[in-house]
Every structure is written in structure tokens, then in C-alpha cells.
Amino acid sequence: MADLTDRIALISGGARGIGGAISEAMCAAGAKVVISDLLQEGENKASELTDKGYDASFILHDVTIEAEWNKTVSYCSETYGGLDILVNNAGIYFPKTIEETSLEEWKQMFSVNVEGVFLGTKAAIPEIKKRSMERESSGSIINLSSVAGLVGSPNHGAYSATKGAVRLFTKSTALECAALEYNIRVNSIHPGVIDTKMGSQVVNTIMEETGSGDNEARAQVSELHPLGRFGKPEEIAQTAVFLASDDSSFITGTEFIVDGGLTAK
Template structure:
């Protein structure tokens, strides 16, 4: 307990999956948390996690809107006095090969998975560098490390997150800001997004079994598996870790 005691965390995509699991764990470990999401159900998540409304807050946010980033950061600092942790978690998927993917859907996906990570990282650096530093955790994917014939847009976005994270980390380190920036690369995690992928063939159980077979460890990941990795990167335990990619994939990329 207390691994992020007194820290203030902002988590995008906090209404479900990895986002809500991370919010729960960071709260348990002592942080105050602001969850954001375009999904208003995030308000119920914040209330469930903290019925007093003193340590968990929800803000509706479209992560692709630069003005909303400024507003969310301003409100977070207004409520809690600072921001120490940003988790760029919001994301979407599209399953279509390079011939079937559309430019419209490609741009939509990049705007959420990649552009928003840039906007969030930039905004958080501005806030953190004046208060002694912090930790930025960008959710990438194994699909940012290896290719998938049915995920070109997703591959491109998550590969972009990976290398952008390294650039931002180097900038912050060389500027002496005390801000660390790292990426997390999950395998297939059983979240609503992956459930949707598994059900595309019409049989969700068969889809889940097929995805499970991709992981030598013999199971899909859980949101909590990723939340613990984020906790490590958010905490002072990882004070010598920046520009790194933490792969949590049940052996997927070891093959």
C-alpha cells in the first residue's frame, strides 16, 4: 500500500477496461485520481471507487480536442493542486486490412490513438515541469512492435506511440524537467474493445479461444495485469526508467 501516496493521477479512457482498473489500483495505493472519458459512465466509475467524491473525480473529455486538454489539466490542478501522473489510455481499434481500410476511419483512429497521446503528453509536460516533474505513461500495444495483416491503422498508431514516447522522454530528460515518459505494450487484454474483436466472427467464445492461443502463457490478459505495470511506472520505484517500453503480453512477442 502507498506506492503512489499523495500523487495526483489523470487517466484517460477511465470509464472501463484498463482505465478503470488503473484508477482503482492507483486509488488503493494512495493517489488522488481524475478519470476522463467521452463515455459518461465514467462518472459512475468514479462514484463507485470513491463515494465521498474527495479522491476520485470524473471529467468528460474528447481527447482529440486540444482545448479540452487545457481545460482538463486546469481543473485537475484546481481540485488537487498539481498533476504527477498522466496515463494516456483512451484508444479505439479497427479491423480491416490495408485494402479495405478507409481514409476516414484511418484518420479517426489516428486522432484518438496517436494525436491524443501527443496532445496529452504536451499538456502534461507544461503542467508537470513547474511542480517538480512526474510520470507520463502512454498505452501502446504489442501491435506497435509487430505487424498484423488486419490491423494496419492500429499498427501505425501504436507504433507511433512507441517512438513518440522515446522522443518525448529524451526531451524531458535533457531539459532537466524530472518528467519520465514510458510506453506500455499489452497483449490481448479481455476488455470491451477486445470482446468486440473476438465477437466479429459471430461466436465470441471461438473468438476468445483463437486470441488465447496467440499467447504462450495460455490465457488472455486482464485489465489488472496492465494496471500493475502502470502503477510501477507511475511510482518512484521506476525513477531510473524513461523512454522504455514495458511489454506485458503473455509471451506473444517472444515467439
């Protein structure tokens, strides 16, 4: 099993869903985990993890605000002595046609899904490289993109554009960190539909569009995946743990598709 003993990890949007599962999986692999989120319920997630004997804490944090990133990264170094792993997980989703999408909505999507990733990466690199340049084990930045960052789909113009941006920002960051010899690896994860609040939004959209009931809509979403089901947050979390650990020491600038075969069709 991948080992993250003594690593310090910051997970944005870690209060619930995929970020919550990544927080728990990284704790279980031995990391000290800082959960950041604009939802106060991140506090409950951190308590749940400390009750299990793990080392986790919570900081209230909006990823769209640069000063809050600086505060959050400083919290990691003051509380735990540094930072080794950043997971840019916080994200928002809404399905709309291009004609229905207002400029405000477009900007909001970019503000969270793209600017949030840029600001996090910019704030974290100086702190991560302090430790990674002093040792063999690399630092790791993991960005949550989506299958929507690989292939297009109707009603997802804004979301796809943000996730495509995250995909290529990841590759450029990986190449830059390699060229500067920071010993930081940078990769993206591209989930299919995962059973979280955001996954439920996909189901609700199908219900609204087709008039079908919850079970029927869930069956339709399941069928999108050749494996015939939704993904579980824990399945994304295991990929993140692998990418954070020395088990992936020669992997950088790549995209990990975890989609039950959805994009293989």
C-alpha cells in the same frame, strides 16, 4: 507495494476497461485520480471509487480536442493543486484490410490514438514539471501502445501504425524531458489481448472471419498467448502503478511488454 501517496493522476479513457483498472489501482496506491472520458459512465466509475473511500473525480473529455485537454489539466490543478501522472490510455481499435480502410477511418484512428497522446503530453508537461522540478520524485507519463506497436499483423495497418507512433513518440518525449531536466519519466505499455470491450472486438472479428462461436473464438485468442489466456485489465494497471511510482525511478524511454509471451515467439 508501490506508493503513490499525495500524487495526482489523470487517466484518459478511464471510464472502463484498462483505464478503469488503472484508475482503481492508482487510487489503491494512494493517488488522487481524475478520470477523463467522452463516456458519461466515467461518472459511475468515479462514484464507485469514492464509495470505496478513494479520492477520485470525473471530467467529460474528448482527447482529440486541444481546448478540452487544457480544460482537463486546469481542472486537475484547480481541484487537486497540480498534476504528477498522466496516463494516455484512451484509444480506439478496428480491424480492417488496407484496401477496406477509408482515409476518413485512418484519420479517425490517428486522431484518437496519436493526436490524443500528443495533445495530452503537450498540455500536461507544463503542469507536471511545476511539481517534479521542485522535488526528488519524478513526474510520470505513461502511454498505452500495444503489441501491435511492436509487430505487424494482417488487417491492422491503421491500428499498428498508430501504436507504433505512440512507441517512438514516447521515447522522444522521454529524451526531451531528460535533456530539459524536467524530472519527468515517460514510458509505454504494450499489452497483449486484454479482457475488455476492445478485447471483445478482437473475438468478434475472429467469429466473423471464421464463423466460429464465442467460446471457440475466445480459445483461439487465448492460444495466441503462450500463457494460454487473455490478460486482465488489473495486470496492465499494476504495471502502470509501478511506472508511476518511485520504484521505477531509473526507468524512462522504455517499453513494457505485458503480453503473456505473445511477442516472444
